[in-house]
Amino acid sequence: MNKHVLIIGTGLGGLATGMRLASRGYQVTFIEKNDKAGGRLNQLKKDGFTFDVGPSFFSMSYEFDELVKDCNIQLPFEFMELNPLYTVHFSDSERKFYLYKDIDKLASQFADLEPDFKHKFNRYLKKCEALYNDTIDIVIKQNFNSTAHYLKALVQVNPQHLPVLYKTFWKQAGQYFQSKEVRQIVSLIAFFLGRTPFDTNAVYTLLSHIEFTNNGYYNVKGGMYKIVEGLVQELKKLNVAFHYDTEIVDFESSNGQLTSVIDNTGKKWLADTFVINADAALFRGRVFKRKKFREAKLDKMSWTMGYLTFYVGLNKKLPQVEHHNYFLGGNYEEYSKDVMKNPGTLEKPYYYVNVLSKLNADCAPRGHEALFFVCPVPNLLFKADWSDKDTIIDSIIEDFGKRIKEDIANNIVFRMAYTPEDWQDQFNLYKGAGLGLSHSMLQIGALRPKNYDEAFKNTFYVGASTVPGAGLPMAIISSKLTTERVLKSDALN
């Protein structure tokens, strides 16, 4: 009989692992705390509006191609390449910067701000590309069986990159560019990792290569949730079962094997193999009650920022706003340094605005627009009280109106927000940290919570807080690494 795998959580990492295993003949069952699949890659549909709840674009589209090839299926959704990648607005200028992948088009916007931009940018990208090429297979796409194994891999990385390890993203950008605008635009991507350019290692400048030269950014026709709908449909063709509104809270084990997980109603779920897509650190602490991951220990780990996200339905069109936009304040440095510690700075935040209805007309009623705002904020370790959320949101909406020269406050027909508390409660994200554990040097590779369990031989993990880390392409890579573990373990038994 085929082996039965129980996957706890239907985030992208869980769904992709389920696809890989079900297509190899495993009998797969999913258990999900919420009433629908997707985890953070989710959707909100209300009053004729459709919003992406979390991710609104992704890089490394070839990881999705690898997944479907591995499972012998066609891509069950349609990529839409973003061009420009996004726009950036500064508070002290009326100019809108378009982030084109075409370096000539990009350079033409910086001629007056950064002399010799094209040459400098190409030099910067060359270094980012070298960092990417020299680490992607050795460090990111590999399973490590021990710290020694990891250190051995690190030693293989070209030693020319060593000085980068001692710098922050911000410092590295500063070595190539002098103008405030270019440094801020180039380092903005550090926020995508859930921290700031001031506490993110310069090794992650490799993301600039991914962004500009390697693959760019993509959205999905019909909205990002089509990824989830497509994968669930493919899984159902393989007779995979989904059980929603079911939260795992306890377990039973015997002889070094997990024998069952127990849900919030007391029901026991049995399987041969268990894959945990819930947060790999939190689940070990809260459900498996491991001392190394108890609350006091979790608090000492480095977590990403929280997100204040809000979803706004507007009864008019905003032709002057692009699909994918960043609005930066005049206090980039102070804000970045303070964001985790000084909630007062939130009155002048940085925020991202996505207009889903620009690319997908049916995501809003005719003549309307669906806006999704994301503002990086302190997680609950640094700001526990979110009773001021409406004040913050009002201030962002007011600022947005000023920037686009159109007050939208009176045109809002739908508005809903998720604070870090909501992210925590809905998806079991520890302290509402939007991307899970941060990618500090002490929390990556073999130093991140492992994708195999320390005590139970038949238990594995997949997703943002295990290897390799956060983001949609990383969830796909994570599913590949976890599948390798499951297959290897079965081959041995």
Ligand SMILES: Cc1cc2nc3c(=O)[nH]c(=O)nc-3n(C[C@H](O)[C@H](O)[C@H](O)COP(=O)(O)OP(=O)(O)OC[C@H]3O[C@@H](n4cnc5c(N)ncnc54)[C@H](O)[C@@H]3O)c2cc1C
């Ligand atoms: C606001 C926001 C914006 C983002 N934007 C982007 C972006 O633009 N591009 C990008 O690439 N990435 C983005 N990300 C990151 C991306 O969403 C995540 O890295 C990715 O979706 C995580 O997938 P995962 O596999 O780790 O699972 P998750 O999405 O975390 O799913 C885990 C699932 O497990 C369930 N679960 C948890 N505990 C239990 C339990 N005990 N029992 C049963 N079920 C349980 C949860 O309900 C959830 O459904 C964003 C994240 C956020 C929060």
